Amino acid sequence: MIDHPDVIRPVDHARWQPDKMGKTTLFESPRILVGLNAFEPGQVHALHAHAGMDKVYQVVEGEGVFLLEGRELPMRAGDLLVAPEGVAHGVRNPGPGRLLVLAILAPAP
Amino acid sequence: MIDHPDVIRPVDHARWQPDKMGKTTLFESPRILVGLNAFEPGQVHALHAHAGMDKVYQVVEGEGVFLLEGRELPMRAGDLLVAPEGVAHGVRNPGPGRLLVLAILAPAP
Numbered sequence: 001m002i003d004h005p006d007v008i009r010p011v012d013h014a015r016w017q018p019d020k021m022g023k024t025t026l027f028e029s030p031r032i033l034v035g036l037n038a039f040e041p042g043q044v045h046a047l048h049a050h051a052g053m054d055k056v057y058q059v060v061e062g063e064g065v066f067l068l069e070g071r072e073l074p075m076r077a078g079d080l081l082v083a084p085e086g087v088a089h090g091v092r093n094p095g096p097g098r099l100l101v102l103a104i105l106a107p108a109p
Numbered sequence: 110m111i112d113h114p115d116v117i118r119p120v121d122h123a124r125w126q127p128d129k130m131g132k133t134t135l136f137e138s139p140r141i142l143v144g145l146n147a148f149e150p151g152q153v154h155a156l157h158a159h160a161g162m163d164k165v166y167q168v169v170e171g172e173g174v175f176l177l178e179g180r181e182l183p184m185r186a187g188d189l190l191v192a193p194e195g196v197a198h199g200v201r202n203p204g205p206g207r208l209l210v211l212a213i214l215a216p217a218p
Contacts, residue, residue, distance in 0.1 A: 005196060007175070007182050008189040027191045032141075032163045032215035034191060054141045056213065058167070060187070066116070073116050078169070080117040080211075082136045082143060087114060102189075104165065106141035106215035 010060050014038045014100050021045050021091075033108040039064065041095025047088050055083040055105050057091070062099035065092045119169050123147040123209050130154050130200075142217040148173065150204025156197050164192040164214050166200070171208035174201045 008026055014036055015022035022038040037045060039062075047067050057066060058080045066073045066081050067090040075081065083089035093099040117135055123145055124131035131147040146154060148171075156176050166175065167189045175182045175190050176199040184190065192198035202208040 005177055005191055005193060007184055008191070009187065010189055011187070026189070027163075027165070027193075029163050029193060031161075031194070032165070032213075034165055034189070052140075054136075054138050056136070056141065056143055058211075068114055075116055078118065078120070080119055080135070080143070082114055082117070084114060084136075084138060085140070102167075104141075104213060 010036055010102055011100060016040060016098070028108050031107050033105040035103050035105070036060070037091065037101045037103050039091065039093035039099040039101070041093055041097065043093050045091040047090040049086055049088045050105070050109070052085050053105055053107060053109065054085050055089065055103060057081045057083070058102040060100040060102055062093070062097045064099040064101065065094060066090070067092065119145055119211055120209060125149060125207070137217050140216050142214040144212050144214075145169070146200065146210045146212050148200065148202035148208040148210070150202055150206065152202050154200040156199035158195055158197045159214070159218070161194050162214055162216060162218065163194050164198065164212060166190045166192070167211040169209040169211055171202070171206045173208040173210065174203060175199070176201065
């Protein structure tokens with residue numbers, strides 16, 4: 001969590017974990033959570049949904065497969081995807097590279 | 110405004126205007142507004158603040174100067190900046206290239 005407003009280079013804050021997706025919180029308020037999800041090759045964030053909360057994904061680096069309402073959407077750096085509240089979504093990194101994703105939730109969980 | 114959840118390539122949705130910053134809404138709900146601000150060289154978004162609303166900026170392409178609490182912060186593609194509620198912020202494109210910025214507001218205005 002970064003306390004003072006300043007320029008954030010997301011890639012510098014990624015947390016990579018060997019056993020599961022790594023999470024970082026870049027900013028959090030009652031209104032919004034700005035975080036990073038870091039996927040080593042083969043790691044996944046299983047399909048799930050949030051009631052009353054929208055999620056915006058953006059690929060920071062790498063390539064991945066985003067799951068949305070039963071569809072599989074390939075995404076690459078710069079691509080953005082919105083999972084509106086109640087819509088099941090997930091992420092999978094088929095590899096071979098790392099996948100870093102900006103994940104913004106509104107309101108914060 | 111995009112009605113159906115799908116992969117969004119932000120650069121494809123930029124609206125450039127010769128007279129002032131161009132705006133696009135990519136997604137909007139009561140909880141969040143995901144939009145684009147497109148700055149031709151020399152265009153600005155004057156310093157302003159939002160009560161009870163956080164803003165997340167991310168540079169999609171180009172380079173610009175972000176104003177935050179009286180500071181001037183140079184930013185380039187990929188950089189992220191949060192203007193928490195009540196904190197005055199703005200953007201200036203000194204040129205010579207175009208500047209495209211993702212602007213996320215929570216909750217939506």
